[in-house]
Amino acid sequence: MFSKYLSTALISLATLRSVHGASTPKRRATCAGGQSVQNEACCVWFPVLEDILPNMFDNECGDDAHGALRLAFHDAIGFSPSKGGGGADGSIIVFNNTELTFPANSGLDDPINVEVPFIQAHNVTPGDFIQFAAAVSLSLCPGAPKAGFMMGRPLPVAPAPGPDGLIPEPFDNVQVILARMADAGGFTPTDVVALLASHSVAGADTVDPTIPGTPFDSTPELFDTQLFIEVQLRGTQFPGRDPGQGEVLSAVAGEMRLQSDHLIARDSATSCAWQSFAGNQAAMQSAFAKAFNKLAIIGHNPANLIDCSDVIPGAPPLPASMAPHLPAGQTQKNIEQACAASPFPTFTAQPGPATTVPAIPQS
Numbered sequence: 001m002f003s004k005y006l007s008t009a010l011i012s013l014a015t016l017r018s019v020h021g022a023s024t025p026k027r028r029a030t031c032a033g034g035q036s037v038q039n040e041a042c043c044v045w046f047p048v049l050e051d052i053l054p055n056m057f058d059n060e061c062g063d064d065a066h067g068a069l070r071l072a073f074h075d076a077i078g079f080s081p082s083k084g085g086g087g088a089d090g091s092i093i094v095f096n097n098t099e100l101t102f103p104a105n106s107g108l109d110d111p112i113n114v115e116v117p118f119i120q121a122h123n124v125t126p127g128d129f130i131q132f133a134a135a136v137s138l139s140l141c142p143g144a145p146k147a148g149f150m151m152g153r154p155l156p157v158a159p160a161p162g163p164d165g166l167i168p169e170p171f172d173n174v175q176v177i178l179a180r181m182a183d184a185g186g187f188t189p190t191d192v193v194a195l196l197a198s199h200s201v202a203g204a205d206t207v208d209p210t211i212p213g214t215p216f217d218s219t220p221e222l223f224d225t226q227l228f229i230e231v232q233l234r235g236t237q238f239p240g241r242d243p244g245q246g247e248v249l250s251a252v253a254g255e256m257r258l259q260s261d262h263l264i265a266r267d268s269a270t271s272c273a274w275q276s277f278a279g280n281q282a283a284m285q286s287a288f289a290k291a292f293n294k295l296a297i298i299g300h301n302p303a304n305l306i307d308c309s310d311v312i313p314g315a316p317p318l319p320a321s322m323a324p325h326l327p328a329g330q331t332q333k334n335i336e337q338a339c340a341a342s343p344f345p346t347f348t349a350q351p352g353p354a355t356t357v358p359a360i361p362q363s
């Protein structure tokens, strides 16, 4: 956790680059590195990009990229029209002494520790940096859509309300999660399912702390639709000795299934949306990008922000060898059909002995 000194230092440094759309000229510009952007205010982000790709993320869709994506969600979702909070405002960093005590934020000290030195070095607001880093992290995950990025979030004025309630937990039921997401950002049930595509590049460190880095699907380095296929399979095992709170049986050795993902895949409000993304990379990409761009500006008036999406690189496509599939050892019969409107799409199992997924290497 951070000292008061660090939070104060972040506040004073970041004041310099708390840019607001309304006061910044809008014209196409060429940045010092030769890049062309819609708005010259966006040029400050190229040095940040060139620094964090190799030095923060090691140019890979690994633990730090996953952590940056989760951090962006937990900062943004801390908002409610009735309870307050600033949304995507960087409060999770500036007021980390408060927000990291919320149980739902367990484990986020890691990505915060990783990000703070880069925020200080580049003198940008924590709210902007968190969302920028998440958008850039996606560009490292093959198969991810290109996320947008808006700059201009001012410094946060207060911590998000807590400790319980605003951040979904894996042991919350579907109605609670859908209501929370609707309240925070007007997300529809389909938006929520689309946002969970992020769990295709993810794992858990704290649900079962004895097995850190346990992935949620068999391809945590790819932003693919395997999560939507694998969570629909009948669960048979836990990756650790005892299940953690909010964990249910998973179908694949070495893989963890969150109860929330499991229930959302099977609830009548969400199961058809869940099924619609299984094997449909294009539909999943476009629904995720739309919902994620909305998430990134919770708590802000877009008219006060500058669109710097042209700074964000696109991700490589999925490798041709990674078509949607059942993990080895599975059959279509193990799919637990939930959507009443149409059958789950058919997939072929990979050949060979039953898949065992290795843990995600920890940074």
Ligand code: HEM
Residues within 6 Å of the ligand: 063, 066, 067, 069, 070, 073, 106, 107, 168, 169, 170, 171, 177, 195, 196, 198, 199, 201, 202, 203, 204, 205, 206, 207, 208, 246, 258, 260, 292
């Ligand atoms: C809405 C319901 C959601 C619930 C209940 C939920 C819950 C969780 C839990 C329990 C973990 C494991 C944390 C740990 O033990 O380390 C996790 C990881 C993660 N979540 Fe979610 N999540 C939700 C939505 C989202 C959304 C909307 C995003 C992003 C847009 C997201 C991104 C991630 C990522 C990237 C990780 C992996 C972090 C890492 O590997 O370090 N989640 N989530």
